[in-house]
Amino acid sequence: MQKIEILKALSDAKVVAVIRGSSPEEATEISKGAITGGIRAIEITYTTPFVEETFKALRHSDAIIGAGTVLDVETARHAILNGAKFVVSPSYNAAIAKLCNRYSVPYLPGCMTITEMVTALEGGSDIIKLFPGNQFEPSFIKTVKGPLPNITIMPTGGVGLANMHEWLNAGAVAVGIGSDLNKAFAKDGYEGVVAQAKAYMKNLSN
Numbered sequence: 584m585q586k587i588e589i590l591k592a593l594s595d596a597k598v599v600a601v602i603r604g605s606s607p608e609e610a611t612e613i614s615k616g617a618i619t620g621g622i623r624a625i626e627i628t629y630t631t632p633f634v635e636e637t638f639k640a641l642r643h644s645d646a647i648i649g650a651g652t653v654l655d656v657e658t659a660r661h662a663i664l665n666g667a668k669f670v671v672s673p674s675y676n677a678a679i680a681k682l683c684n685r686y687s688v689p690y691l692p693g694c695m696t697i698t699e700m701v702t703a704l705e706g707g708s709d710i711i712k713l714f715p716g717n718q719f720e721p722s723f724i725k726t727v728k729g730p731l732p733n734i735t736i737m738p739t740g741g742v743g744l745a746n747m748h749e750w751l752n753a754g755a756v757a758v759g760i761g762s763d764l765n766k767a768f769a770k771d772g773y774e775g776v777v778a779q780a781k782a783y784m785k786n787l788s789n
């Protein structure tokens with residue numbers, strides 16, 4: 584898949600499910616529930632132990648699978664070798680940006696300030712993760728787009744069914760949703776994840 588197609592797929596997906604499993608089996612089950620519920624983009628976090636097993640289990644999925652909580656360049660290379668189509672970090676890391684550019688893999692770094700965002704743009708990131716999104720109002724996107732009209736922002740952290748629309752209406756290209764989905768798994772297991780994912784999708788079509 585070409586980088587441009589991956590970026591388009593993320594933009595079309597609108598919801599990126601951030602999967603934080605306590606085991607690779609759990610991460611796989613939550614991911615499969617999210618995909619069954621209609622989510623088209625999955626971010627498997629590197630806090631999941633033996634995470635490569637989850638990448639392997641999802642390799643024939645028709646959703647786009649990426650890696651999250653990528654804190655260093657070694658982890659980014661590991662993710663790419665395991666088939667990750669995009670790489671997400673909680674912060675901006677120049678070495679990860681360079682590595683991802685080398686392999687034409689989109690890098691979505693977490694940024695909070697305009698300086699961090701401009702640095703990430705200069706480092707080649709086409710989508711900036713606003714993290715933690717719950718420290719900001721959705722109107723922040725509009726304000727940033729004043730001086731940076733072409734910036735593409737994906738808020739993550741504290742986004743869920745209750746507020747995803749506010750962010751998308753404010754101009755977010757997509758939203759990253761973690762705990763809101765993982766909580767559904769803790770409460771109702773696989774079926775809970777399917778139901779929650781379906782609720783996001785229904786919300787998108789309204």
Ligand SMILES: O=C(O)C(=O)C[C@H](O)[C@H](O)COP(=O)(O)O
Pocket residue numbers: 601628651652653671672673714739740741742759760761762763
């Ligand atoms: O570590 C990363 O690269 C991340 O992507 C961080 C996650 O985006 C947040 O942990 C999700 O936040 P919640 O939806 O509030 O659970």
